[in-house]
Amino acid sequence: MWNFILRNIGQRLILLIIVSFVAHSFIHLAPGEPSEVDPMNPRMKPEDIAKIRAAFHLDDPLHVQYAYWIRDLASGELKSFKDSQPVLPKIWDRFLNSLPLFILATILVWTWAFPAGIYGAVFRGGVYDRGTVFLSYALISVPGFFLSYLAILWVVGWFGVPVISIKTFGLEHAEPAYKMMDRVWHLVIPSVMAAIGGIAVLSRYVRSQMLEVLSQDYVRTARAKGLDEDTVIYGHALGNALLPFVTMFGLLLPGLIGGSVIFEQIFAWPGLGRLAYEAILARDFPIIMTLNFIAAVLTLAGTLLSDILYAVVDPRIRLH
Amino acid sequence: MSVDSEAMAPPETPWQEFLRIFKKDYQALFGFWVLILLLVTAVAGKAFTEWWVLFDPEVVRLTDKFLPPFSVPSLDSLSVDRPFGGVYLMGTDELGRDVFARMFQGSFVSLSIGFVAVGISLGIGILLGGVAGFYGHVKLGFITIETLIMRFTDAMMCFPTFFLILTAVALLPPSIYTIMIIIGLFSWMGTARFVRAEFLSIREQDYVIAAKALGIPEVRIIFRHMVPNALAPVFVSATIGVASAILTESGLSFLGFGVPPPDATWGNILSDGKGFIFDAPWLFFIPGMAIFVVVLAFNLVGEGLREALNPKLRSR
């Protein structure tokens, strides 16, 4: 077991270094310059631009720039090109903003996808099943921003209630309960928008897992014993059908970064996705690189976690 | 169908069985006909907007801007600039261009983005999945090929795909080819996994073992015997892949990194239209609904295929 984990961590570390170096080279070699090197400022002289480039180490060879980046990241003193603020606290702030959205969207996905999928499987071919199949495909077939625009138009137009940003403006002096509920309300629509795709996909997955389990021999045996249908489905089949999903917890991790650029953009949500998007536009290399790195770490940690969980819940798998 | 008649019926070929199941699935059938219609539209769109220009999507008529659907052109517009049939079926946009002509042209472009991107992702997916499945146990140093490929696939699979695509598209020079290639490059992971799983099981099947025993070259075994048998799930994921490529393109358009003009795609008509939602709602709703219907059709067909091709579910 420990051997397995250690070897996996080793493999992933190597992969991480390769991935980050490739990403670093790609980002630096792609056309475009950091927006601080502002050649459209009519007064900027070539001398000034050369100075800025030197300060950002942009003229050094790629591997040297990579070394600078690793060194600064390790010491926690990596600075954004854009405003010279330390990168890590900046990312942490945005992470805290994104977190509630992510958590709520995930909870919505998991609490809704399971009942939807299970009932679909239980009443396979029925009206309910066909209806949910159609509905879930309909929901993932709408472009996300199209649906969000419609939702905003509807909620603002009919109810006259603010939905943009993470809280209502000018509510600083309200009671704490109101302030909290206000924040919850602002979470609702963006997280529902972000969850829709997940619900549709996951419920299809749950449904097919459930169908597979229901066709197994032991379910037939249970039925033959004369157990009532509910006991068969919820007592015997469900647990086995759910096993594979435990492993998916690990795979959720990377979704923390850049899961919802479009929704953050529309709902003016100051989250990580937007930070990344703005950084790409401004060619703010330290931010892009660090977010990329964190995404890679989360990804690799997530797959590791899911491998381990898989091994733990499914005794048929041997770690070797 | 009763048990008796099934027993007495002549044995069905898998293809007949597939057709029987697929035909019973009204949703999939509906999707299928929509797709046929779409294909015809796309080809006709290419033909009538570029080869024989009946509908010119590029004519700018500023005096006719923001006319709602089914309007007739104003008298000022020159006779050469009049739309075919003398009516704007889907209205005009902010430059007075005929939205119908643009949607017509866009149908081909949008569809070809979907197909090319999926083609690329299938190519990579089948290659990597096949290699991992067939040559899986060959060792490269301390690590097997299979581990190497599947680790890489897992890692790619878990990255936030849209974000990766966005980064790549934003950093590279924009063109329709960049977008096709990037979408293809970042969406092969599912295919690779399916193909590997299929190959692993097919490899142990009797006919493959027999073929090996007969000394048939490996390449021939792979392409003649194994690939065709592994294609079913690939086909399903390709159908759904086209749908998601069209959606991805519209998402990129929304963020301003879609296909640059002069190519019109449904995605960029939609994202241009979002600025005029209060002035000219049809610019937003027509492409939005078109994308919705087409993507839905692809998804439903994909689901129908999955149901019809999945032997386990059939056996019940």
Added chain:
Amino acid sequence: MIVKRLLLFIPLVLVLLLLQSFFWVPTYENQAAGNPNRLVTYIEASSGDAKILNPILNADSASSGIVNQVFEGLLDLDENLDLRGRLATDWQIFERAYLVVNPYHRFPDGTEVTGARLFQKIHAAWKTGTDEGLKNYVQSLELLPAIQREETVSLLLPSKEGRPQLKDVRVTVDVLERVAFTLSQVDQDLFDRLKPILGEQYFEHFPYEEMIRPQEDLTKEIEQALREKFPEILPVGEHNPTIVLHLREGVTFQDGHEFDAGDVKFTYEAIMNPKNLSPRTPDFEPIKTVEIVDKYTVKIIYKRLYSPAINAWTMGILPEHLLNDVALTREKQERGLSEDAQESFGMRDSQFNRHPIGSGRFQFVEWQGDEFIHLERFDTYWEGPAQYQDYFMRIIPELFTQEVEFRTGAIDFYGAQPHQVDRYKNDSTYQWFSSLGFAYTYIGYNNRKPLFADADIRKALGMAINVDEIIQYLMYEEGERTTGPYPKNTEWYDPSIQPLPYDPQEAQVIFHDAGWHKNEDGWLEKDGKIFQFNLITNNGNPIRKNLMIIAQNAWKKIGVKVNTQVFEWAVFLGDFVNTGDFDAVVLGWSMGIDPDLYQIWHSSQAGPQQLNFMGYTSQRADELIVRIRQEYNRDRQRQLTHELHRLIHEDQPYTFLYAPLSTRVLDKKIVLVQAGADGKEEYKKIYPMKSGDHTFLFHQWRKLEFTPDF
């Protein structure tokens, strides 16, 4: 079955929990009605966040919007776009000039040039000569002894990889005897006036090599670069325009510290400190020294003639006590940075840039990244407090959501697009102001390409585009035709110049005369080649994209084949504009208030990475541009700019399209609040100034509870 029930129960309860929050949120109507503070709060929407709140470091529009409220400059522009004192009360401009002895030169009468003789001759010409300029402007003369000084010169070396490299070289400079002039006003022709006495060649053949000696051995390449800098290091005749500014007494920063001359000098030094990488360096680089005369007087001496230089002092002044070495050292120690980081720590890294303190009308309260920036009124502002108590900038990236928030009253201002403005014009709850800014939009042709080398062809291309129709339909009248490189609302613009007519027939005739004939496909052809080029623009600007398509369509009609492409800004600049590798672009310039066009139009600025990327060259235009930037007299400047404007209009290196109007839509309840004669408040409708600016009296704005009747 408990599991079954839970499966149904949990999602339903969750959804109910979420939805009930709806009842706790105030509707838009309640927000305004039950909240008197809303009337004294100004909220504007910005699509991007500010980057850095420091007047010497910021370069983006969101930051400068905030910085302009928090900081204040020595001067600003008044309602007529003239300079007006803010932190400075008044100022004088005069000149010191120096003429160095050229030892290898002989006077016209054959005598050798020595300090004493030079002085004597000039003195005689001043006192008894016929040159009026010399007599009127020169106030005193002085002979300065020879000195030796050392300095560091920054050289830009072309490298083989294409990126120029910087190299610093120490040099020793022998300055021979000099005659120093004091002039009552700046006179760019001073040395020309002296030429009859000195000889025409006096300023040539100066033995720089003997006077300027590098302190180390240099490679050939560096030596060459240094040689090019000689006239800058030791000018034979040197103009030193000088500004003396008297500062306002008793002004304090928002932390209570008093403002004085030290802050002005500090701000200048901070800009010039290479560690700070200030984008303002080019504006302040012509300054030789900033001297503190007394606590409330500073004297600024410039190295050379550069009349727009004074405009730079409209930039906000930094508080020295919060940013000087002592303060920065304290900050970096408190933050416990590593040694490397301490070494490189500079003003850019300071937390000041996120919690700025200035002396402007509003003081900083809070900044939530990508969410909002909150300012509040600075109550002890020297001119009296503003009407608004709070100032918010909310960051809302999408124009659609900005509009939704605006219509519901959750924001007071957003940058409405022309088609949106058109809707508000017919809505009685809003008032709107359209005013000319300093910007214009154009189609630029790469003048280096043979296709566009001929001014007539460029003119014909321009005549094929119906600009009036563009302004009417695309801009909804939110633009005015423009004919040249100056902002239309400045005096530098010559209103008598007529725009190109829309005349596609005439354009076709011009092409025909130039040898281009239509082939069977309808394209213009000459020597087997059709007239075809790429028109590009940057992404993210829908109006430019539309202009591009309109131009493509218009040109198609006269037989010119155009391919259009849109590139992301960074790529657009890096791969096309900076390398000069393009045919034509749709772009806009946002100009300053000054008439200096050197960077954009002078032929020396047409290299890679430079701003005359259209490659415009005209000897006469070069002369005019240089004279304009050296001229301190406004009337003469105006004559020169009108001539330059006409010249550029005739050459048509760009097709000048229009100057966009910046339009502001506001709730009608927002009015000007002024103190009436009887001490009571009087309400007035907000009105634009002569310059077109309607935010000039922003400090008097306030929102009323009722809609006033005007």
